[in-house]
Amino acid sequence: MSDVIHNSSATSTASGRTERSATASKTYAAFLVIGLLLLLIAPAFLYPIFLMKLLCFALFACAFNLLLGYTGLLSFGHATFFGGAAYFTAHVVKEWGFPPEIGILVGAAGAAFLGLIMGFFAIRRQGIYFAMITLALSQMFFFFCLQASFTHGEDGIQSVPRGHLFGFIDLANTTNMYYFVLGVFLIGMIVIWRFINSPFGMILKSIRENEQRAISLGYSVARYKLGAFVMSAALAGLAGGTKALVFQFATLTDVGWQMSGEVILMTLLGGIGTLIGPIFGAGLVVTLQNYLATSQFPVTIITGVVFMICVLLFRRGIIGEFYASRLGRKLGFEHRR
Template identity: 70%
Template structure:
């Protein structure tokens, strides 16, 4: 039984504050001009992981379900997208669609099993199922084992727009990213999202109100898998390869850390967290300091000292100051 009330989530108001609206517009504007100064590939990588973490947060932050197996959707979709581009030679939007479709199917299969257990068992089941998928990817011929799928071109979007130019690709990514985050925000604030949060707060009461809790959880799991798949597909399109790294359990751990560090249960949290973790990884890669150790240490510090995450802590301070 998961005691969700102990989860330090951040309550969100349904209607966005005026300040928030302005902030969002400023951020979108920044997204449009940033590639003038920052290397676009890095920004696109950040967007992939920010979307991945947001998808994960949809499940943990709003559904209260900790999945340790999201790498399966991310990496599974990356493989499907890469395979569609390389072998079927379809246009990139169809390839991404194939990736998302694969993630949805995988999410449905894993979700059906996982929602049968709760709390920590849910986490262990998702981890084990994702590991099973990892072994499948290790042995299946179409993934090409240790080599992965590589050596394909990005193709032309809708058969028209050439994506080999990274500036063009950047704006495609930006549109998809903003639309996806908006979609997640809409889901969270829809009646469905409200019921999901009610289940997180008090599952027994939701059951007694007549909601079929397992179906709502499964729905959240599949949606989250779909968005994680979108992120994985975009990553495969960006780097033009799909490898075992994307389905490895380390990837599932990284996405948890991004969400935890940024703030569980807020829209901005996972984006901030993903930005920090990716930047940290990029920085450490140049110093030779072991990345895994740094991530582990960050995990420990987050869990022990600030469970609200950066965005959550910021909001908490703000709220405390508002009502003395």
Template identity: 70%
Template structure:
């Protein structure tokens, strides 16, 4: 067990080193987009991968937070960190409202409620005068971090986004590996038994929903500052479907899976944009292949392989 933990921390250290050095080799804007969507997918995975709740309306938190961050930075003159905090708080409150309604149902009913609430949020942003309609909020100033560090240079912005990404992923890791996370997993496996043990599962599911929405809002607010733009694209049900695709491709219930899935989807969109074949067709074909060949997702299959190998080694040593 200690060996597997050491390997895990070694992989984390290598991953951080790669991300720190990545701007020298890869376009920083693409990397920042990857980090934002990777954090969004990881937040969604916290809900579906560890609680077993499928939300079709998670774009409401991601895109809604983007609008709040953009408006507070452009109109109210908030510094970038305050704008992102405001957007995260908005996503938490919205998640509490939607979650309180949705967790009363299970399965497909839960998914449909989140979808309808997500569409309701979409139409609110379409009609609201402060959002700019289909034009969105443009020319959002990046500002200076804590009033000291200018975020207009791409390299400064990248390392700020990387810090937000690391903080968000650490929060998810801490939640999953806490007693609270253990209860969430028990709810996913057998909610009836969790109730029989005395846990009020509705409260735990609502807490997980709010945490997932908050981290999704953190990713959305950061994206608005990065691209200096907030549009309806990030609030649509298609955006919710895209994050589901990212999570399933990477692997449910894994820390690295959603990031891998986000990397695959965004890379396809970026490098095949000029392709004659529509991107959705290519992405859908890859998704079908992954469902057939990798039932647990790409990262899920790799993680499962090492877990099986470790269990064989433990049996042989015993």
């Protein structure tokens, strides 16, 4: 009799999980469709340059979250990949005459190469030592950009032409440029989603939860960490190269340590370890910067106050707290982080 009761209970639990998973899938699909529709019509209601900046930084934050949220590695040097790709893309497009799509790919490839070099040294350490090594290497790259001839020092690379996508779509047209940036953003998000839901991504999550157990199971933890680091760098580079075309310049601001701090802030505000949390955090920070820039309020102080409030009230980040709430659990979001 006890076996029958136990089997019945297990069946009912499995059935409940299946129902929650199905509900979560339908909810996710609905949110994705609504979000995509809003992005498609957004230029009719909001300033396209603002929207493009938001999409670039949202992709940057999601790329950073791939390393912090799903691998458990806190990097203080991600501005290297974002700003480095901006310089690479701006240089090859302006000086070598490359088309925009090739320029962005060159930027992403350059960022991946920088990630391979930086990751090779950084993954040998853990915790705060890992973070400090990434910061130190990032500062080295900052001073390289300050002194290198192709970056033009403090002036940066300016007047970068947007060119023609595939040779016939004029990206000087703001509407065309917006939908190009939207396409890059969606491609980046699909890559991230596929990455974290692949067997490789599952192993990264196991490393984040218990690295020693992953080692005992025979996984080469250092190799997986390096792979995640390079992928995160490449996607950050994709965002940086796109940003260079949007604003038509690349400067030292893109590789400064403040940029690394900014993407950490975006990710923490939205919720680490969630797919859409960094997007929400990036939107919040970019919106504050955009609408407070012309006011009398100091943007950094307001941003700091918002961050303090979120840390006190939303320990998991805004989206993370929603997932952990009763409504989030009912919708099954706690199983689809």
